[in-house]
Amino acid sequence: MSDEISQESEVTRRSFLKTTGAVAAAAGLAMTGLAATVRQAEAACGEMPKKWDETYDVIIVGTGFAGLSAAIEARHAGAEVLVIEKMRTHGGNSIINGGEMAVAGNKWQKEAGIQDSPELFMKDLLKAGSSLNHPELARTIAEQSGEALDWCQNFVGARFVKLVFHGGHSVKRSVQTDNASGSGLVNPLFTKAKSMGVKFQFTTKMERLITSKEGRVVGLEIRKGYKFPDDRSGKASFVKARKAVVLASGGFSQNVELRQIQDPRIDSRFDSTNHPGATGEATLAACQAGAMDVQMDWIQMGPWTSPDEKGFGHVPQFCERLVGYGPMIDPKSGRRFIQETGNRKVRADAMMALGYPTIIFGDAVNVKRQVLPHTLEKGMANGAIKKFDTIEELAATYGIPLAALKEEIAKWNSYVEKKKDPDFNCKIFPETTPTVAAPFYACRLWPRVHHCMGGLVIDKNAQVKGFNLKPLKGLYAAGEVTGGVHGAVRLGTCAMLDCVVFGRIAGKNAAKEKNWG
């Protein structure tokens, strides 16, 4: 009883403290709370298992371009390598991408008489990235692009066959795989890794990184027999990484809650081009173990997807081949509204500002020259790409005011003749011809969540940095799980390059680590 009274009087006395005192007290409490949280997190990550179920030199999380490149290099350097994948199939986003990789100074450029260099590439990267790119990282991918392509072709056995252009690049610079899919590289990487003795475990999810008392990453708690997306499925197991862990787990485009924390505009009204497993929990687990994140709110919307088909679809391969060869139109006004060859952010923001799908179209000559027959056939089969015998028909289908549209096409054609677009400065190619020949091919465009530029902080050695600004010993990362390479906006076809270059660096360096125990 007396205790209660004394407590009460204590509170009363405190409640009369001056405001400054109260604020100081609150700040003190907050700090205590924070310290406790950090300690708990440390304890959780540092809690060593009584027994390791399996041991490898290097453990890699993810089976896309980055994870497989890392696996091959680590194995090549003599390490015993395990790759875990939470999904049932390999390849993640990489196996559904367009199979195009930016490479400065490649042989197709030389054949076409196109002048290019890592310096020019670097300039393009920084321009698109609003110079938020970590320069050392951007320079690394620009300078090592040629070597990366050689490795993919000569060592891994992938076949690249064609030079293509992507918006935001100052020259045609990207090379495409023979099947116009990322699978053209992923599958050779996967086959190569298996043939070299890399071990794979599917339906195995990373739960947390395990760190030693000194804060060194020593292994993973995993969940075997995990059935995406059921977090209660599977069974806990512990794998020890004698040398290092490499995170190549991709981005979080499919995690609506996480992406809205970073960019509240991108709610569930926006679909994603990503595979369903791109949910980012490995990124969060790394942060809980002390890894630092950067630029997580720079989330790229792809301006070339169509609301008339699911997922990535065929339209991106139609739209991107056609920019600079045909006009992009606001269907309400019948007018062009954006630089067609502009970067992704410029175009997606313009479409989001309009608030409704827009149209791109081309005539028979330009479409036939630019668009792969396969893309056209598939896009038409699912109804996303439509064929019109006349401009009148096209205008009627999309509800475009005809007179304005005709005027705009005439204007576009005159720009094509002069090879200069005074309205939006669209890049017009030497072989672009006026949009005149029937039939015309068109589709609707509406952006989808495509790429997370932000992620874990790495240095040029692909080593992850901690919140103490020092490398987090034993942890490497590559690909979309990292941030800084692309800055504000990733240029098209640079993800594939980023994954191969930094995947290889991560794999090599992970294998070089000294065994911790």
Added chain:
Amino acid sequence: MYTTFIPARSAALCTVAALALLVALPAFAAPKRLTAAKPDNCSACHGKDRVLPDGHPKTAKMTLAACLECHSKDSPASLSGKLPLSHRHQLAGVSCVKCHGTTKKQTPVEAAVCEACHEPAKLAEKTAGVKPQNPHTSPHYGTALDCNVCHHQHAKGENFCMQCHTFNFKLP
């Protein structure tokens, strides 16, 4: 080939009572599968549970071919997608042991076991005319995708392509 994933126990099993040839299970409880069960012996696994609708002809000694006389491929009574594939295998004379072996603890089989009978290239050839896309070959995986990604033996099949495409394949 990598390890196949472990199918969910029974939650997704067939629920269409009229077609519950052998599968009208009590909710959320798969029958204990007996490795020695013969194709005509429902009660070996299902016990006293009624697994066939009233008036259904006796299935003892029936083979899959006999079932298909009524449940033909394109009829409303088609068993496609409604009967676990393990049952179809059983009825066609492919016993548990044939796929899982005689080990004490049964484990999911590798795709290679399926491929011993169902050669991927031949399957792809057989389904070449399926629209809008041949389900047995794709630009992503060629013919190398694990069968069990779509065709679960002890649970309802799932159309894996549907997560990104609108390919409305009818799954056996």
